[in-house]
Amino acid sequence: MDEIFGIPAPLLFGQLLLGLINGAFYAMLSLGLAVIFGLLNIINFTHGSQFMMGAFVAWMLLAWAGLGYWWALLLAPLIVGATGVIIERLMISRLYKLDHLYGLLLTFGIGLMIEGVFRNEFGSSGLPYRIPNELQGAWDLGFMFMPIYRGWVVVFALACCLATWLVIEKTRLGAYLRAATENAALVQAFGVNVPRMITLTYGAGVALAALAGVLAAPIYSVNPQMGTNLIIIVFAVVVIGGMGSILGSVITGFGLGIVEGMTKVFWPEASSTVIFVIMAIVLLTRPAGLFGRA
Amino acid sequence: MASETTAGAIPAGAHEGHGIWGFTKAQLTALALLVAFLAIGPFFLYPVFLMKLLCFALFACAFNLLIGYVGLLSFGHAAYFGMGGYIAGHAAKVWGLTPEVAVIAGALVAGFQGWIFGWIAIRRQGIYFAMITLALAQMIYFLCVQAPFTGGEDGIQAIPRGNLFGSISLANDMAMYWFVAGVFLCGFLMIHRIIHSPYGQVLKAIRENEPRATSLGYRTDDYKLVAFILSATLAGVAGATKSLVFGIATLTDVHWSMSGEVVLMTLVGGLGTVFGPVVGAAVIVTMQNYLAEMGAWVTVIQGGIFVAVVLAFRRGVVGEIGNLFRVKL
Numbered sequence: 357m358d359e360i361f362g363i364p365a366p367l368l369f370g371q372l373l374l375g376l377i378n379g380a381f382y383a384m385l386s387l388g389l390a391v392i393f394g395l396l397n398i399i400n401f402t403h404g405s406q407f408m409m410g411a412f413v414a415w416m417l418l419a420w421a422g423l424g425y426w427w428a429l430l431l432a433p434l435i436v437g438a439t440g441v442i443i444e445r446l447m448i449s450r451l452y453k454l455d456h457l458y459g460l461l462l463t464f465g466i467g468l469m470i471e472g473v474f475r476n477e478f479g480s481s482g483l484p485y486r487i488p489n490e491l492q493g494a495w496d497l498g499f500m501f502m503p504i505y506r507g508w509v510v511v512f513a514l515a516c517c518l519a520t521w522l523v524i525e526k527t528r529l530g531a532y533l534r535a536a537t538e539n540a541a542l543v544q545a546f547g548v549n550v551p552r553m554i555t556l557t558y559g560a561g562v563a564l565a566a567l568a569g570v571l572a573a574p575i576y577s578v579n580p581q582m583g584t585n586l587i588i589i590v591f592a593v594v595v596i597g598g599m600g601s602i603l604g605s606v607i608t609g610f611g612l613g614i615v616e617g618m619t620k621v622f623w624p625e626a627s628s629t630v631i632f633v634i635m636a637i638v639l640l641t642r643p644a645g646l647f648g649r650a
Numbered sequence: 651m652a653s654e655t656t657a658g659a660i661p662a663g664a665h666e667g668h669g670i671w672g673f674t675k676a677q678l679t680a681l682a683l684l685v686a687f688l689a690i691g692p693f694f695l696y697p698v699f700l701m702k703l704l705c706f707a708l709f710a711c712a713f714n715l716l717i718g719y720v721g722l723l724s725f726g727h728a729a730y731f732g733m734g735g736y737i738a739g740h741a742a743k744v745w746g747l748t749p750e751v752a753v754i755a756g757a758l759v760a761g762f763q764g765w766i767f768g769w770i771a772i773r774r775q776g777i778y779f780a781m782i783t784l785a786l787a788q789m790i791y792f793l794c795v796q797a798p799f800t801g802g803e804d805g806i807q808a809i810p811r812g813n814l815f816g817s818i819s820l821a822n823d824m825a826m827y828w829f830v831a832g833v834f835l836c837g838f839l840m841i842h843r844i845i846h847s848p849y850g851q852v853l854k855a856i857r858e859n860e861p862r863a864t865s866l867g868y869r870t871d872d873y874k875l876v877a878f879i880l881s882a883t884l885a886g887v888a889g890a891t892k893s894l895v896f897g898i899a900t901l902t903d904v905h906w907s908m909s910g911e912v913v914l915m916t917l918v919g920g921l922g923t924v925f926g927p928v929v930g931a932a933v934i935v936t937m938q939n940y941l942a943e944m945g946a947w948v949t950v951i952q953g954g955i956f957v958a959v960v961l962a963f964r965r966g967v968v969g970e971i972g973n974l975f976r977v978k979l
Binding site for chain 1: 723725770771773774776777778780781782784785786788789792793795796906910913917945946947948949950951952953954955956957960961964
């Protein structure tokens, strides 16, 4: 099996893997957006900047504190999540009584500020982040060489999505969360501290974005624009999947990553626009999204 | 969103548009001030700066037609602005068309694009509408990076201003200024006319309560689509004019940050006010002019203004002034 549809097999599988990795980031980011949207009813435009912050915090931990990748995987989501909690308490919480569009505008403004500060501090050229020693090298799978780190990203992202699904669907905390998504006032009447839950949910969604940022740091160069370009595609992913179901977000994220990767093989010029075209087609046929509730 | 702003912006005693051509007395005064400023502005301010300001003011007015009067937040208006600029630039440079025809060509293509995108986007409302318009605009951005006629990273350069109607040269900045001022005033009055027509009243009804407008027998999707096309067309006019003024059309004008800027201008000036977008554009363009050498801090300041306006200042400059004097501006 040297060639498939006239395409050399290593190229095809290489792009498939790249697609899976992009899909992993789409899935993790759209999952965070969906969790935040479910409870707060805002679209978190800062999400891209928080993804970027995750990568930068990983870089800073290594450069300034000598803490490596594994520490970053633990600490970066906590640090960025904490900034998210502060943002929610100080600013976003003032907007819940207003039209949801104000939340979009506010988080867009916060995202601009964060991106601007990082651009001032680090320039826009990008900083390198080394793959940790344990994950260096590649496996020979027979039909292709697979860099271990890339395989790790896909597996770890899947595990994160699965863990999020378990927490929301199978635990008591998740049950409160789902109940509050349906009717916050009623849940509060039962004695659950809903405002605190909202704050922590925002923090958790942000932490998920930061975690994706740490995963992305060794693959892409760490630069201030890495989040915004990604987040617009993730918006399209969210529109395609609908924000109703967690598994829907994950499947849509990975699926679109693969579609994008395959487009790079068969029609490279269209690879940057294919997700937007799919979005348009989905809107014309199933306006609520593939997994959305009408 | 709009209902919240306008409920505060229209004080109880204000009379709704019965003056001359639908303008209230206060609006007529403001219009007179605006025309006077247009007439004497170029004699004490740099004309190129004023032209830039007017292009962005028209862009913001076109955007405000959607957000302020239909309640639709489009986060992808750069697509129409930038495409208008590219088409006008191509028409003037490669086809050698006269400036007014180039602007019309840019406007028509932007309007056609608005027709397609509006048709797709109005299937969803609120936050989804904003995300869809943003995603579609990003698609246009990527197409412009690749398409041969846009010149990719270089853009279209050395676009000639040409001769208006084939006879009046616009190479001189003052001549160009009068052309731009004329285009701006036509666009501004056209938007005012649209808002105060029976069609505009239906738009406002949709903004306030769409299910009720539907129950009264209005096909609200058709009304929204026409508003979207008009808004995109006028944004195209603004972009086309800007590319003729500066002689270049680049990727900056189709980038998402341009979509964000026009939202900011309209928000600062006051959503749903007639003069707000003009004032907002003046504030933001002036600020960019003075802070140009500060690099990325401009982005930080713009983000800060966004946050401040949303948290504390939702009526915008003109909305606050109108509220202070209890008039509708």
